Amino acid sequence: MRHTILVTGGVRSGKSAIAEERTLGFGAPATYIATAQALDDEMAERIARHQARRGPEWRTVSEPLDLPAAIAASDGTPRLVDCLTLWLTNLMLAERDWRAETERLTATLARQSAPVVLVSNEVGLGIVPDNALARRFRDAAGLMNQDVAKVADEVILAVAGLPLKVK
Amino acid sequence: MRHTILVTGGVRSGKSAIAEERTLGFGAPATYIATAQALDDEMAERIARHQARRGPEWRTVSEPLDLPAAIAASDGTPRLVDCLTLWLTNLMLAERDWRAETERLTATLARQSAPVVLVSNEVGLGIVPDNALARRFRDAAGLMNQDVAKVADEVILAVAGLPLKVK
Amino acid sequence: MRHTILVTGGVRSGKSAIAEERTLGFGAPATYIATAQALDDEMAERIARHQARRGPEWRTVSEPLDLPAAIAASDGTPRLVDCLTLWLTNLMLAERDWRAETERLTATLARQSAPVVLVSNEVGLGIVPDNALARRFRDAAGLMNQDVAKVADEVILAVAGLPLKVK
Numbered sequence: 001m002r003h004t005i006l007v008t009g010g011v012r013s014g015k016s017a018i019a020e021e022r023t024l025g026f027g028a029p030a031t032y033i034a035t036a037q038a039l040d041d042e043m044a045e046r047i048a049r050h051q052a053r054r055g056p057e058w059r060t061v062s063e064p065l066d067l068p069a070a071i072a073a074s075d076g077t078p079r080l081v082d083c084l085t086l087w088l089t090n091l092m093l094a095e096r097d098w099r100a101e102t103e104r105l106t107a108t109l110a111r112q113s114a115p116v117v118l119v120s121n122e123v124g125l126g127i128v129p130d131n132a133l134a135r136r137f138r139d140a141a142g143l144m145n146q147d148v149a150k151v152a153d154e155v156i157l158a159v160a161g162l163p164l165k166v167k
Numbered sequence: 168m169r170h171t172i173l174v175t176g177g178v179r180s181g182k183s184a185i186a187e188e189r190t191l192g193f194g195a196p197a198t199y200i201a202t203a204q205a206l207d208d209e210m211a212e213r214i215a216r217h218q219a220r221r222g223p224e225w226r227t228v229s230e231p232l233d234l235p236a237a238i239a240a241s242d243g244t245p246r247l248v249d250c251l252t253l254w255l256t257n258l259m260l261a262e263r264d265w266r267a268e269t270e271r272l273t274a275t276l277a278r279q280s281a282p283v284v285l286v287s288n289e290v291g292l293g294i295v296p297d298n299a300l301a302r303r304f305r306d307a308a309g310l311m312n313q314d315v316a317k318v319a320d321e322v323i324l325a326v327a328g329l330p331l332k333v334k
Numbered sequence: 335m336r337h338t339i340l341v342t343g344g345v346r347s348g349k350s351a352i353a354e355e356r357t358l359g360f361g362a363p364a365t366y367i368a369t370a371q372a373l374d375d376e377m378a379e380r381i382a383r384h385q386a387r388r389g390p391e392w393r394t395v396s397e398p399l400d401l402p403a404a405i406a407a408s409d410g411t412p413r414l415v416d417c418l419t420l421w422l423t424n425l426m427l428a429e430r431d432w433r434a435e436t437e438r439l440t441a442t443l444a445r446q447s448a449p450v451v452l453v454s455n456e457v458g459l460g461i462v463p464d465n466a467l468a469r470r471f472r473d474a475a476g477l478m479n480q481d482v483a484k485v486a487d488e489v490i491l492a493v494a495g496l497p498l499k500v501k
Contacts, residue, residue, distance in 0.1 A: 009328055010292065010458030010475020042466070116247075122326075124177030124291020125344065126460020127301045134461045142179020146328035157326050157455075157499045159491050161343055161480035166326045175494055177459065213379020289493075291344030294468045300375075309346020313495035324493050333493045 003115040004150050009106055016050060018156060018163050019080055019117045026115045028057035033071065033079055035087040037064045045142070047144050064090040068101070076114050080087035084120040084148065085141050086094030088150040092137065102144050106151045122157075170282040173315050184218060185323060185330050186212055186247055186284045193245035193282045195224035200238065200246055202254040204231045217249070231257040234296045235268070235275040243281050251287040251315065252308050259304065269311050287312050289324075308311030337449040340482050342456055343492030350384060352385040352490060352497050353451045360412035361390035361447045367405065367413055369421040371398045384416070398424040400434070410448050417453040418482065419475050425470065431439055436478050440485045454479050456491075 003026070007019040022029050032054060038044040044084075051060065059077075063070035067087050071079060091098040110118055122145075124138045150157045155167035170193070174186040190197050196231050199221060204209040218227070226244075230237035238246060250252075258265040276283055289312075291305045315323045322334035337360070341353040357364050366388060385394065393411075397404035401421050405413060415421075419466040425432040443450055456479075458472045483489045490501035 006327065008445065010456060011462075012473050012480070014476075014480050042223055042469075072208075109428055112293055120327075122177060122459045123461050124459075125289045125291075127290050127296045129461045134208075139179050140462055142177065142181075142327075146179070146181050149327035149329055155327055155329055157331070160340065160454075160476075160483035160484055160489055162489055162496075162500050164331075164491070164500050166329050166331050171337045173494065210489050220480050287494075289344060289345055292458075293471055294457050295345075296464045302376075309344065309348075309494075313346070316494035316496055322494055322496055324498070331494050331498075333498050 001115065003114050003154075004109050004152045005115070005117045005154045005156065006120060006145070006152040007117060007156045007158060008120040008145055010122055012035075013158040014161030015119050015121075015158040016082055017053075017161065018158050019082065019119045021056065022136065023078045023080040023115070023117045024057060027071070028154075030057060030078040030080060031074040032058045032060045033058060033067070034062045034068060034082045035064055035081065035083060035090060042084055056084070061105075065094060068104045070109050071105075071112065071116060075112050078114055079116045081116065083120040084118055084144060085123065088141055088144055089137070092140070098140055100103065102147050107145055109151055118148060118152075120148070168282065168314045168323075169279050170324065171276050171319045172282070172321045173277075173287060173312070173319040174284060174323045174325060174330075175287040175312055176330070177289055180217060181323040181328030182286045182288075182325040183249055184328065185203065185325050186249065187221065190245045191224060195245075196226055197224060197245040197247060198241040199225045199227045200234070200241065200248045201227060201229045202231055202234060202250060202257060203229075204246065204257065215252065217255040233273045238272075238275050238279065238283060242279050245281055246283045247299045248285040251285055251311060252290065255308055255311055256304070257308070263312070265307055269314050273314055275313075276318055285315060286321075287315065306324075308331045335449065336446050337488075338446075338486045339449070339451045339488045340444050340479070340486040340492045341451060341481060341497075342453060342454040342479055344456055345350060346458075347492040349388075349455075349492040350416055350494030351360065351495065352492050353416065353453045354388065357449070357451045358391060359410045359412040362412075362413040363393055364391060364414060365408040366392045366394045367408065367415045368394060368396045369398055369401060369415065369417060369419065369424060371424065373400065384451045393408070399428060402438045405439075405442050405450060409446050412448055413450045415450065415452040418478060419455040419457065422475055422478055423471070427431075432474055432478070436481050440481055443482075443485055451485070452482060452486075454482070
């Protein structure tokens, strides 16, 4: 059964735990699609911490750029994508057209036969950042979240580890 | 019928689209009250993009400072104010008393005979900014949102393009 | 009756007013447990403004570091803790183990016979901060909020002065 869930929220709001629980609720084994790249020690530590929490029900796939292909290749199992804002960062650093890639993503989501749960970040509820790149990034993240929310069956805002139903 | 709606949320959370739909739901033609000033190219581009999305049902009025007067002058049509945080920025740059102006605004809203939908921004859910002006601005924005929410019939938090009912 | 409420939200979102109303709803006199330290004029002014709004139903206790002890010592009256993120700041500045202190806090909350309402801040919905300390702080604040939310009977997100029920 096709079912798409977007879990969004602030940093350390418990998004990943909520998303993992929802993904395994569709059955196991599940596929964890990591978009993170361990570019520095801080990020490597975060990735390791996330992996340690996940159990043997998970098969992990790493795909920093071609997320639609990774989703298509793992159809048949419940998928967890963690996370869209890191994917967006990777696309922007690689100077890809993130808008076109987002369209590919939503088109791919519409063609799945198994569920996909996507984690994203809310980054636009602070003061306007000083530098133009950060402003472009938060604009892009907000638009990407809107596009994915449009095709999602459920949208959840994580607050203090709890799911708040938005759609 | 008097009806006041506050649509708040992060940047690129779909606030304007939600607010436009709600405004036109009250009937057309509607009045778009823009508080934006095209002070630089980035802002001019954003204004143009917003205008391009709106259709011929809209009459546009530009008023960076005297928002209560612009609202009073357009009574009889549904109004969309986009947005309160830019208005606050303009007031602070012009060294006006934003607290007194907010009181004028809420008093004006109470006297309208046609609906007013107001867009605002949530700017206080990030880390404390380094500079004192940014801290004063986010304090003021939060207090203004509270004041307008108090007199509003509906308050909506936009999340990923979706309306979350707060009041 | 033991009852724990977490009121979280952005800066100037009306958290304190909501929390005060909920605390007094359990009866008076109530105990206000302030974690703030008046380290500079801006903070002193903020503390004074908060105190001025509270009435004679409140007994004020100031405890920047040993919050669990202050809660235990005031059992029998409704308590308001304002706020957890300032407590976290104090713990980090004093180089205490905030994770161990959070465990002491949640264990203490579980042993109370009278209600406790705790105010916290959402600080993780903006752009990733440039400096590592700010990133550590927002990670810690998010995790602390999750831990307290887990043991809370109610969790409220304050938006524009209005309570949004999360749990």
